Amino acid sequence: MTALASYSTGTVSVPAGGTIVSGSATIWSGTNVRSGDVLQIGNFQTIIADVTDPTHLVIPPWGGGAQADAAYVVWKMSPQRIAGAQAMADVSTLVAALNTTGFFWFIDAALAVPDPSLGSDGQFALQPSTGKMWVHAAGAWTYLGIYRGLGIPAPYDNAKAYNLMDVATIGGSSYVWINAASSSGHAPPDPTYWVLLASKGDTGPAGPLPWLQTAAWATGQNYVAGPPASVVVHPINKNVYQCLVAHVSGTFATDVAAGKWRLIGQSAAEGTSASSITIGAGSIGFTTQTDLSYQNGVRLRASSNANIGNWQEGVCTYDPSTGALLMFRDKFAGAGTFNDWNFNRVGQPGAGDLSSTANLSDLTNKPAAIVNLGIPGLMLGHLSGLKITSPGAVSTFSVSAGVACDRNAGDMIVLSAALTKSSSAWAAGNNNGCLDTGALANGFYHVFVIKNPTTSTVDVLMSKSATVPTMPAGYTLFRRVGVVWFNSGVNFSALLQRGREFIWPGSALDISATIGTTLQTFALASCPTGVRVQALVNVIAWNATQNTVWWTHETGLTDNAPSYSVGGNGLEASTATSGNANDLRIWTDTSAQIAARSSNANTSYRCFTRGWFDPLEG
Structure with a gap:
């Protein structure tokens, strides 16, 4: 069996006894809801008298009690939905429209001509992709030509393939492509492919000059507001001004303050000041020209025109309407009071703040500079x-x-x-x-x-x-x-x-021993430990055996047996016990030790320390 068709999108509200049903999220139309359909809310039903719009229905007085955002069902039971009534009326309207003279058949892009089995005399066929059009007459389709609207104008592109009715612009004029064949590389105004659509207009006449020729401002001159208006260059700040009010010039600053001139060109010229100012540190005020290009925060140097060695500088604030300039001075040179100041922009001094002429003498922390310079x-x-x-x-x-x-x-x-x-x-x-x-x-x-x-x-x-x-x-x-x-x-x-030698007031006997053929080490109690120093010693030795040779040297040297062949720094060359004495410089080790050795056993050995040389390397 087939269920009865219905519609229930959204919710509805209706007061008790009301005749207007309001929908929420409903889309009522003459198709999904029609007059004569049945509206059901809960267990109560009523006939729909009219569909006002997608969210409102007209019904007989509602007897089902007040409803707010309630679910509903519209049962599609209207007699208007029965075939043979409305449906047949719609079909008759459609057939009449199809038989109307001027009806268009649309032709697929793949077809060269319309299907000859279609159409009736007086009807047309159109191929949208090409703009081709036919008319049906005497039982057949007759080609009428190509009908297309103008394309969107765009600058001519030599690489683009143009089609009929495309529009290109070139040299200020616009052209329409008239050749049935699509092609590229044919620049307007080639008449085989293009026809002029709109031509560039002629140059119009020159308008009136807004300004007179610019001249330097001078007092006692007649200036006019024009057009053309007088335009002047200020002799000091080099700004360009346009006259707003006709006048005979007096004092420029006064005329500007009275609104007779408008600044139209800002110069980067520097200012001057005749203020009497004493060179020094701290804030100080100058009176200078108006309308200079200075902004608050500019850093300026004010130098005496007579002697540029007299100057002061700092960050400034500036009022362009009055010419008042306040300088927060943090550097200066020279001394005295002057009234011939020239202003110049300067950069912020670096952290080192050095002057080449001072040759580093202006360093405020020289010890730190020594370290920083390595x-x-x-x-x-x-x-x-x-x-x-x-x-x-x-x-x-x-x-x-x-x-x-x-x-x-x-x-x-x-x-x-x-x-x-x-x-x-x-x-x-x-x-x-x-x-x-x-x-x-x-x-x-x-x-x-x-x-x-x-x-x-x-x-x-x-x-x-x-x-x-x-x-x-x-x-x-x-x-x-x-x-x-x-x-x-x-x-x-x-x-x-x-210097780096340390001398005892007398000599100290540090070694009194008998040495032999085996190398021995001895500590010099009169030399410091912890460092290597060059001990200043006097060595006396003797042996009963004549021609005995002995060494005294640092402990780090490679040792060999002393002899007349390899040398020594002392010897017994005469009768026994006479010996000899030598002053020596011997490097100690960090324990203040030196070494000694004899070519024969039983050599009496004495070492006296007189001081030492200390390299003081660290």
């Missing part, structure tokens, strides 16, 4: 001055003024004045202690100049370590400058420094 790296190992004075029998020693490169080439350490230090725990300043850490003990202490790079403070420190002293807080740079000897828990022993 000078400590070039001066690695440099030490000048910084001599130690230890007179003996006192609990202090002094270091003279001088300069040294930090041992790691981080900076230069400059002691600007001599500093005296005592044996107590380190404290900054003259006549204060210098011990880095621990309790005092007899022996050598290495002396350092130290620097705090943050405060640039330089001081003196002593330490048992020759390479890693315990540094005070903030001090990170140091350089060893020598040693002192602390004696008897009270005083520093006397030491004489000459």
Whole structure:
């Protein structure tokens, strides 16, 4: 069986007893809902009297109670839907339209001519793809020609294939393609392919001049608003102005303020000022020309016209309507009060702010500049001055003024004045202690100049370590400058420094031993440990065996047996026990040791230390 057709899109609302049904999301039309169909909401039905529009129906007074956004069904039962009534009327209308003279048959693009079995006399056939048209007459199709509208105008393209009625523009005129064949490469106005559609118009007559020829502004002149209007160039700011009000010129600034001129061209010319200003720092006001191109934030230099060595500069604010210029001066040169200022734009000084004529003398932080220029790296190992004075029998020693490169080439350490230090725990300043850490003990202490790079403070420190002293807080740079000897828990022993040589007031017997044919090492108690120094020693030796030869040398040398063939630095060449003495310079190791060896056993050996040479390399 076939179900009864219905429609139920959307929802409906209707008041109790109402005759208008309102739809929500409904699309009622004369097809899906018609007069005579049945509207059902819930269990209540009624006849639809009329379809007003897609969202409104007319019904008899509704007896099913008020409904709001309710579901519904329209049962398609209208008598108008029965064949033989409306349907037959629609068919008759359609047939009548088909038989009307002027009816068009549309021809497929693949066909050359219309199907001869179609059409009646008086009807037409059209092929939209080509614009070809035929008319049906005397029982057959007759070709009428091509009928197409004009194409959209576009500039002529030599590579494009043009079709009938295409439009191209060239040289200001437009042309229509008239050749039945599509083709390219035929530029207008070739009459085989193109016909003129619209020609370029003639040039019209010249209009009136808006302005007179530009001239320099001058006082006492008649200026007019035109047209043509007077146009002038300001003699100082070089701006271009148009006259707005006819007048005889007086003072330009006054005329501008009165609205007689309009600025039409902005120049980049610089200003001048006759304000009497004293060179210096800080903000100062100038009176200059109006309508200059300066904007707030421009940096200017004001130079005296008579002597350009007198100048001041800074960031400025500027009022173009009054010519008031305020300069926040941060640089200047020369001195005096002047009233012949020329303004010029300048760049912002760099962070270094150097002047080539000053040859770096204008550096405000020269120590920092020395580091930044990499000078400590070039001066690695440099030490000048910084001599130690230890007179003996006192609990202090002094270091003279001088300069040294930090041992790691981080900076230069400059002691600007001599500093005296005592044996107590380190404290900054003259006549204060210098011990880095621990309790005092007899022996050598290495002396350092130290620097705090943050405060640039330089001081003196002593330490048992020759390479890693315990540094005070903030001090990170140091350089060893020598040693002192602390004696008897009270005083520093006397030491004489000459350059980089340290001399005892007398000689010290450091070695008294019997040596033989086997190499032996001995420590020189009178030379510092922790560094390699060149010991200044006097060696005396003798042997009962005549022609005995002996060596004294540093421990790092390759040793061989001393003899008259390979050499030695001492020998027994006369009677027994007479021996000989030699002054030698022997490099120690970091334990202050040297080596000795004889060509024969039982050689009596004495070594006296007189001092040492310290290279002070770090």
